[in-house]
Amino acid sequence: MKIVSLFAMVAVAGLFASGAQAAVYNVDSAHSTVGFSVTHLMISKVTGRFEKHETAFKFDEKTGELSDVNSKIDLDTVNTNEPKRDGHLRTADFFGTRDKENKLQPAKQWMTFKSKGTAKLDLAKKAPVKLAGELTLNGITKPVTLEVTYRGSVKDPFQPGVTKVGFEAGTKINRKEFGLGWNKTLETGGVIVSDEVSINLEGEAQPAAAAAKK
Numbered sequence: 001m002k003i004v005s006l007f008a009m010v011a012v013a014g015l016f017a018s019g020a021q022a023a024v025y026n027v028d029s030a031h032s033t034v035g036f037s038v039t040h041l042m043i044s045k046v047t048g049r050f051e052k053h054e055t056a057f058k059f060d061e062k063t064g065e066l067s068d069v070n071s072k073i074d075l076d077t078v079n080t081n082e083p084k085r086d087g088h089l090r091t092a093d094f095f096g097t098r099d100k101e102n103k104l105q106p107a108k109q110w111m112t113f114k115s116k117g118t119a120k121l122d123l124a125k126k127a128p129v130k131l132a133g134e135l136t137l138n139g140i141t142k143p144v145t146l147e148v149t150y151r152g153s154v155k156d157p158f159q160p161g162v163t164k165v166g167f168e169a170g171t172k173i174n175r176k177e178f179g180l181g182w183n184k185t186l187e188t189g190g191v192i193v194s195d196e197v198s199i200n201l202e203g204e205a206q207p208a209a210a211a212a213k214k
Helices: 083-089 208-212
Strands: 004-007 023-027 033-040 044-050 053-059 065-074 110-115 118-120 129-137 140-155 163-174 193-207
Touching: 023 208, 044 083, 053 193, 065 129, 110 140, 118 129, 129 163, 193 208
Parallel strands: 004 193
Antiparallel strands: 023 053, 023 193, 033 044, 033 193, 053 065, 065 110, 065 118, 110 129, 129 140, 140 163, 163 193
16 A cells, blocks of 8 residues: 655755755654555545654755655554454555564565655745655555645744644555555445555654754
């Protein structure tokens, strides 16, 4: 399933261009969500989320330039509020994070996103902008485009001197392109699960330097 992880965005290493104002930000997972939705039985949508995820990126709050987005999402932490369905999603029919004996398969555990190039976020109108990148899922890497929306910034009252930024990032993928082909045909036509999956990351991020001081 698609996920994207946006959502989410950057490895914290090497991190300031000479003279630039961009800073490295880490997504605050306690106040952020990586979720997905997929059509079920051709008539409704099933939504879910991943409980464990890490994202970092470089962002210049003055110019709106966003770059070096890296996201790592733990597929084994899938949660659709239905244990049996979550168990099925962890099998080889979908993510393959668990084998037949329910043992964790680390090679299948993570979905990742890595941006390519930069995007300039709309700081004034807060309209969505496109950011190209690559999504890796089930050992398969494909180009995807995120739509990223800047939600604004605010000083955190619980962390003096720390300003957090809000954002949304989403994309759609065809799960079959990532080898997730399980399905069943309905008697009335159509299939149980749609091929298209929407993935969304939204929440808050703070400068990596502030997180390091905790």
